[in-house]
Amino acid sequence: MTNMTTTNSDAGRRAATDMPDTPKAACIFLSDYAAWLLGCGATCIRIEKNVRRMAERWGMESEMTILPSHIHITVWNRDRDHSYSNIVRLQHTGISFDINTRLSKLSWAIADGKTGFAESRRALEAIKATRPANKWMVWVLASLANMSFCRLFGGDAAAMATVLLATLAGYRLKQAMLEDGLDVRFVFFCCAFFSSVIGAAGYVFHWGDTPEVALGTSVLYLIPGIPYINSVSDLLDGHYISSFGRFMNALVLTACLSAGLCGGLLLMNINWL
Amino acid sequence: MNQQTTAWILTVGCLFLIFIFRSIQHMRKETGHSRILEIGNEDALYDEYDDNEL
Structure with missing residues (x-):
């Protein structure tokens, strides 16, 4: 017991004193960290706070432009007689709450002195190597979630079944096309098109009493909600460039989604007005 | 069967065919029988009877 206590306090002392030697080492770590945090869908204020927290722990000051x-x-x-600057490109890792949370926990572990600099670098590499969630599980859960949306908007059982099928097909197509490296805008257009056609089954085969709900909710899984929310958050914190960038990105995807939906409605000869 | 139903069946059938084709392509890559798809990539083709080097 005494040995374990001694070992734990030794490790803690080592962690507390293990800091980057130069601003360069800290800057390279922090820029890599920030790029991954931005890439996984964090807001600008979170990135700023996390980076500042870690820099202050190491007795340094940081400023960033996002x-x-x-x-x-x-x-x-x-x-303030020695500085180092670094520009990094964001990592296109896809939105991941898991990576976001783990990176934030890492910043707190550093700030609380529980993790030294060397261990932080190893932890960051481990987080970067995180495998994405099981794609089949995501496929099923996203389809069930969209089906639930249909129910929330007043859809009956037939509409819910239609939306489930439309989302299963559309989401699988989205996964397949993104795996093949196709442009995300084209992917959104195609997925919205096919999902809306399948969602129009209520009109074609006269299933249920709420075919309009099924048609409307069949493409909801494609809405880029997180970029819109992050855009508003960045706007409130004064990061106007980032806010506008995220908003435009989301707007383009929404336009592609709408075009696909319109294409499906035109093909099915459904008058939406 | 009216025009709307025909369009629906054709579209969904097309999507179904895309998935089937992709599955076949996937299986071919996994089993190594994908050379038939390497059209024009002649560096990858080996003719065991080519004895120009002898």
Whole structure:
């Protein structure tokens, strides 16, 4: 018991004293960290706070400029006579709450002195190597969630079944096309088209009493909700460039989704007015 | 069967065919029988009877 206590306190002391030697080392770590945090869908204020927290722990100061695709970080030592700047491109890792949470926990572990610099770098590499969620599980759960949306909007059982089928097919197509590296805008257009056609089954085969709900909710899984929410958050925190970038990105995807939906409605000769 | 139903069946059938084709392509890659798809990639083709080097 005494040995374990001694070992734990030794490890804690090592962690508390293990810091980056130079602003360069800190800057490279922080810029890599910030790029991954931005790429996984964090808001600008979260990135700023996390990075500042870690820099302060190491006795340094940091300032950053967050752009839609890049982050520019400058780190000074406490005397402000030595600095290092770095520009990194954001990592297109896809939105991941798991990576977001783990990166935030890492920043707190560093700030609380529980993790030294060397261990932080290893932890960051481990987080970067995180495998994405099981795609089949995501496929099923997203379809069930969209089906639930249909129910929330007043759809009956037939509409819910139609939306489930439309989402299963559309989401699988989305996964397949993204795996093949196709442009995400084209992917959204195609998925919205096919999902809306399947969602129009209520009109074609006269299933249920709420075919309009099925048609409307069949493409909801494609709505880029997180970019819109993050855009508003960045707007409130004064990061206007990032906010506008995220908003435009989401708007383009929504336009592609709408075009696919319109295409499906035209093909099915459904008058939506 | 009216025009609307025909369009629906054709579209859904097309999507179904895309999935089937993709599955076949996937299986071919996994089993190594994908050379038939390497059209024009002649560097990858080996003729065991080519004895120009002898």
